[in-house]
Amino acid sequence: NLSKRLETVASFVPKGAIVADIGSDHAYLPCYLVHKGIVQKAVAGEVVDGPYQSALKKVKEEGLEDHITVRLADGLEAIGESDGVDTITIAGMGGSLIVSILEKNPEKLESVHRLILQPNIHAKFIRKWALAHQWEIIDEAIVEEDAKIYEILVLERGQMELTEAEILMGKHLLREKSDVFLKKWNNEVKHWKKVLQSLEKAESTPEIIAKREELLHHIALVEEV
Ligand code: SAM
Incomplete structure (x- = not known):
């Protein structure tokens, strides 16, 4: 069973997408996406050997080697041109680390239509990055799990304007003002x-x-x- 946090990330993956999950750890998210029939093909990237081995093991256990390629690589370097990745998920890291991963290999984003990002802290850094790089935040979610609160940001290419309050708290989340948000x-x-x-x-x-x-x-x- 996937955590509520990752399930929410998964809910924003378009059906039939080709996904790269960067910092995949146990590859729970790509395994879930394939099992649910949401995607057929995914890349799981990990920069640290331990989690990379966990991802390899998990994918093998689940019998998903034909669907999920696990790569030991720094950030977006896990994505090859022939993969056809159109959706990237990055979850469970700080907002500034997520931004640094996106900024390090911008050419890897050229074929990508959607970014689904779940910063543990400092979502505002991602909103500022999106503003500066012509990505539009098309949706946001906020969930509570084990007494922690997580934000999920969904980006597609486009223009947007954000006020200072919206950069801090999120335009969609502000509009909704859910109990978890408050x-x-x-x-x-x-x-x-x-x-x-x-x-x-x-x-x-x-x-x-x-x-x-x-x-x-x-x-x-x-x-x-
Ligand atoms: N994405 C999973 C989740 O949300 O449950 C795992 C989150 S885990 C806290 C963060 C993972 O990101 C770690 O396994 C770490 O090794 C990996 N990581 C950190 N920096 C990375 C980078 N530059 N490239 C790839 N993976 C990275």
């Missing part, structure tokens, strides 16, 4: 206020003042919604 941002504001309190006690160096201002600004953005 919980996440209530928690964040509480946390920021605690950090602010501890900063008040610190010396007023320019860095501390800047940090304080940034926190106040973020709190104001979130409290407004």
Whole structure:
């Protein structure tokens, strides 16, 4: 059984897509996609040997070697031209790591129509990257699992505009304002206020003042919604 988090990622994979799952670990996501008949062909990429071996083992156990190619490679280097990959999933990493993977081999994105990204933290870095690289966020989801809250961003090529609040919290998620969304941002504001309190006690160096201002600004953005 797949986690709710990865199941939500899977729900955005178009039927018949050719998927590359980067940082696949046990290759749970590609195995699920093939078993469900959503995709026929997938690549599972891993940069670390341990998880790469786990992926190989899992794919073999499931008898999916004809459908899933497991590669030991850094980021998008796992994708070959002949694979015909049109959809990329990257889940379970920080937003900045996801962005650095996308930026490292931009030529690998040329044939790709859809990116499904699940940052554990800092989704805003992905939204900023999307804005700067002509990707449009066509959908977003937010789910809670084991007391953690995860955001899933779905990107296709296109133009969009985002306000500062939308970069931080997500245009679609803001529109929806689900219970999980409200919980996440209530928690964040509480946390920021605690950090602010501890900063008040610190010396007023320019860095501390800047940090304080940034926190106040973020709190104001979130409290407004
Ligand atoms: N995607 C799975 C999930 O969401 O459950 C696994 C997430 S796991 C926390 C992150 C995985 O990404 C690790 O197995 C790590 O080795 C892999 N990883 C990190 N940087 C990578 C990179 N540059 N290229 C490929 N894999 C990477």
